[in-house]
Amino acid sequence: MIVRKVSEQLRFPEDFLDKIVCGDALQLIRRIPDGVVDAVITDPPYGLNTEGINDTNDLTTFYAILPECWRVLKQNAFFITFFSTKLLPQLFRSNPFTYFWQIILYCPGGSVNSPIGFTKFFSCFVFKKGNPSVVKRCKDIFVDTPSKMVEPDEGYIDHPTPKPKRFMMEIVKMFTKEGDLILDPFLGSGSTAIACRLLGRHFIGFEINEKYCHLAARRLSTLTQIHKSSTPRQKVLNIPPHRHKTL
Numbered sequence: 001m002i003v004r005k006v007s008e009q010l011r012f013p014e015d016f017l018d019k020i021v022c023g024d025a026l027q028l029i030r031r032i033p034d035g036v037v038d039a040v041i042t043d044p045p046y047g048l049n050t051e052g053i054n055d056t057n058d059l060t061t062f063y064a065i066l067p068e069c070w071r072v073l074k075q076n077a078f079f080i081t082f083f084s085t086k087l088l089p090q091l092f093r094s095n096p097f098t099y100f101w102q103i104i105l106y107c108p109g110g111s112v113n114s115p116i117g118f119t120k121f122f123s124c125f126v127f128k129k130g131n132p133s134v135v136k137r138c139k140d141i142f143v144d145t146p147s148k149m150v151e152p153d154e155g156y157i158d159h160p161t162p163k164p165k166r167f168m169m170e171i172v173k174m175f176t177k178e179g180d181l182i183l184d185p186f187l188g189s190g191s192t193a194i195a196c197r198l199l200g201r202h203f204i205g206f207e208i209n210e211k212y213c214h215l216a217a218r219r220l221s222t223l224t225q226i227h228k229s230s231t232p233r234q235k236v237l238n239i240p241p242h243r244h245k246t247l
């Protein structure tokens, strides 16, 4: 499931489809042909360096990948990205996509410093290329799992910024169809890939940090096994399996 090859050796689709490709997204994305991806759903590096250390507002990687995301996306498709509230004006600079909407993840237990005190939400921004339609109409505010870096059914996730898979599943359902191909160039702990797998979408995931590639692969494999043994009712309702405190 993890692919580790120098980018020149990578073949599309066999080395990409439903794989976690370990390496630099800026190199890897060049191996994806034009216009084959149905949606990009991502959470780019901002505020954190590749070791997860909170020391940078550097958006170089984000700006560099934007035109490549545009290239690999089909016409009439969504580009969805988490982004820092602090750096928000910079999201709209040099951005080839058209703004569509904003979705909020409210974190009752969160308390990250902000200029007015502390903040309790994440923003996920929906952009479009062309004129795509929303697949499943839904609300635009969701509530995070109670504890930071903890999934109720998995326990502690050893990554500095894991996004809740329930929330990622809502995003996937809203903006993609079954069988679609979704790219996350900054996969982290694997939440986008897990949401895709549990909802019958294909994914391509890039991650530069070897440790997080393994974490994502482990989570994906375990949750896929548990999902296979879920009851038909749980599957129909997209209820992630519970009662598994650790992986």
Ligand SMILES: C[S@@+](CC[C@H](N)C(=O)[O-])C[C@H]1O[C@@H](n2cnc3c(N)ncnc32)[C@H](O)[C@@H]1O
Pocket (backbone or CB within 6 Å): 023, 024, 025, 026, 042, 043, 044, 045, 046, 049, 050, 051, 061, 159, 161, 162, 163, 164, 185, 186, 187, 188, 189, 190, 191, 192, 206, 207, 208, 209, 212
């Ligand atoms: C904000 S985190 C993503 C977290 C993810 N959404 C999750 O739920 O775990 C961004 C990730 O991008 C990775 N990253 C940073 N630069 C990268 C690059 N050039 N290519 C691929 N991955 C990169 C970091 O290691 C980090 O895991």
